Amino acid sequence: MSGITTTLAYSTxxxxxxxxxxxxxxxxAIAEAGFSQAEVAFPDLExxxxxxxxxxxxxxxxxxxDLDKLVRAAEQIRRLCDELSISIxxxxxxxxxxxxxxxxxxxxxxxxAATWFKVLKALNCQMLQVGSTPDPSxxxxxxxxxxxxxxxxxxxxxxxxxxxxxxxxxAWGVHVNTWEHIWEVCKRVDRPNFGLCLDTFQICARAYADxxxxxxxxxxxxxxxxxxxxxxxxxxxxxxxxxxKIFYFQISDGSRKVTPDALKRAANEQGIDPLYAWSNAWRxxxxxxxxxxxxxxxxxxxxxxxxxxxxxxxxxVFYEEDMSREDSGVPDKWAxxxxxxxxxxxxxxxxxxx
Numbered sequence: 001m002s003g004i005t006t007t008l009a010y011s012t013x014x015x016x017x018x019x020x021x022x023x024x025x026x027x028x029a030i031a032e033a034g035f036s037q038a039e040v041a042f043p044d045l046e047x048x049x050x051x052x053x054x055x056x057x058x059x060x061x062x063x064x065x066d067l068d069k070l071v072r073a074a075e076q077i078r079r080l081c082d083e084l085s086i087s088i089x090x091x092x093x094x095x096x097x098x099x100x101x102x103x104x105x106x107x108x109x110x111x112x113a114a115t116w117f118k119v120l121k122a123l124n125c126q127m128l129q130v131g132s133t134p135d136p137s138x139x140x141x142x143x144x145x146x147x148x149x150x151x152x153x154x155x156x157x158x159x160x161x162x163x164x165x166x167x168x169x170x171a172w173g174v175h176v177n178t179w180e181h182i183w184e185v186c187k188r189v190d191r192p193n194f195g196l197c198l199d200t201f202q203i204c205a206r207a208y209a210d211x212x213x214x215x216x217x218x219x220x221x222x223x224x225x226x227x228x229x230x231x232x233x234x235x236x237x238x239x240x241x242x243x244x245k246i247f248y249f250q251i252s253d254g255s256r257k258v259t260p261d262a263l264k265r266a267a268n269e270q271g272i273d274p275l276y277a278w279s280n281a282w283r284x285x286x287x288x289x290x291x292x293x294x295x296x297x298x299x300x301x302x303x304x305x306x307x308x309x310x311x312x313x314x315x316x317v318f319y320e321e322d323m324s325r326e327d328s329g330v331p332d333k334w335a336x337x338x339x340x341x342x343x344x345x346x347x348x349x350x351x352x353x354x
Contacts, residue, residue, distance in 0.1 A: 018326050023048040024080055026331040031084035033335035039090045039314055040077070040123065042116070049073035061096075062108045063115025074122035081124075089248065089314065090166060090197075091120055092129035098148040099138030099175065106148065113152055117159050127247065128156065129166045129197050132173030132182065134273070140175045146188030153191040166197035166247040171205035172273035178206050179233070183241055195247040198237075199316070201254055201283055207233040211278045212260045251345070252316040255282040281320035285334075285341040315342060 023044045030038045049070050050056045059065035081088060094116060097109045113128075120128060130149070139145065149167065156163035167189075169182045176182055182196055205211075208230040210218045221229035258266075258278070267277040315338035322330045 018324055018330075019047070019051075020326050020328045021323065021331055022051065023077060025328060026335075027077070027080060027084060027086065029331040029335035031086045032332070033339045035086065035335070035339065037087050037089040037314075038081070039092060039129070039316075040088050040125070042091060042093070042119075045074060045077065045091075045119070045123075046070065048077065052076065059112070059115060061112060063112040067115060067118065070119060071122045074119050078122060078124050088123050088125040090127040090129045091116065091123065091125050093131045093168075094128055095131040095170075096133050096135050097130060097152070098133055099135075099140075099145045100148070101139055101144070109148070110151070110155070113155065117156065117163060120163060121159065121161075126161055127164045127166055129168055131168050131170045132176035134170065134172050134174050134276070136174045138174065142175075142185055142188055145176065146185050149185065149194065150189045150191060153189060153194040157191070157193045162193060164193045164195065164247060165191075166195055168197035168199055168250075169202050169206075170276075171202045171279070172276040177202075179203055179237055179241070183245075186245060195245045196241065197248055197250060198246055199250040199252070200286075201250075201252045201279065201316070203233070203237075204230060204254065205275050205278070209254055211254065211256075211258065211263050211282075212274050214260065216256050248314060250314045250316045251286065251341075252283045252318070253286045254278060255284050258282050280318055283316065283318040285315060285317060285337055287341050287344045 023040070026044070027038060046056075046058050049066070049072075050058075052073050053066070053069040056069050057065045059067065059070065078088075094113070097113070100106050100109065116128060120126070130152070149165065153165050156165055167182050167186060169177050169179060171177050173181075176185060179196070179198060186194060186196060207221075208218055208226050209216055213219050217226040218229060223229040223232050258281070263274050263277055263282075266281070267274040270277060317334050317338065322334065
C-alpha cells in the first residue's frame, strides 16, 4: 500500500460524545498520530459552533439555522487544519435525502444540501458523504432514488470548487443496504462526481455478522456459512466495481462485547434497528483484542482493500464506552490505535502481495 493516502475519521455521531472530546482536540490527535487527512462529522462541527458561539441554533432539516455562525466555525476549523498540515477528506453524514415522492420533502432535502455545500466550501472540502436512507416512507424504486442523487450530483458539480458525492450503504438502510445495492444506484446516477464509500463494517454487517444471534454470525446464509458468504461477496466486489468509482474505504470492526439481549434492548429503547444500535456504540478498530477476529483476516477481504481498488482509506470509530467518558485523552488514544491498526493491516496486505 505504498503511496496510499491514509485518513482517519473519529466518530461521525456525537450523540454519545462527551463534550470534552472537542473537534479541535480530535483533529490535533489525528495529526499527531501521523494522519494527513480527516473526515469531519457535521454533528461535531455543530457542537464546535455551539462552543464558540453561545446560543447557536443548529440547522434543521431544511438547512435553516445560524448558518453564518456555522460557516465562521468551519472557517476556524479550516485554519486549524492548515496549521496542523492536514486536509479534510469528507463531511458526513448527509442522510434521509433520497427517494421521496412528495415535492415538499424533496425541496427540503435540496435546500439542506445547498446549505451543506456552503459549509464544505468554508472547510475547503470537496467531498460529501451520503448515507442510504433508513426512512421506510421513501420509494424502493432505484430509478427514483437515482433521480434524486443524480440531481444532487449535478448541483454538487456546479459548486466552486466542484464537490464529489460518496454514497455509502448503511446496513440498516431500508432499500439500499449492501454494496450491490449502492452499485446499482451508482450505475443509474451515471455521473463522474458520484461514486461509492465502502465501509468494512457495513459490508460485514450484511454479509457476515448478525449481532443478535448467539454466535454473532449470519444465520443460514445462501452460501452456506458466514465466512463463505462474505468471501463470495468480496470476490464479486473486487471484480464488479471499477476502481475509479470507489471514492474511499472506511475501515472499522464490530465488537462482540455487547450481548444480543443488551443490543436488542438498546435498539428498542432508541427505536432503531439493532444494526444501527450496534454501529453507534460498538465499532472499534480491526485487530483490537476486545473484539472477535477481524473479518479482513479471516475471509480474504484484503483483496478488495488493495491499492488497485481505492487510494483513500479512513479509520472509523464508534465506541460508546470511551466516547461517553469525560476524558480529554480519549481522542489521542483512539487516533494512535487507528495508526497501529493501519500498520497491522498494511503488513497483512504486504504478506499477500499487495
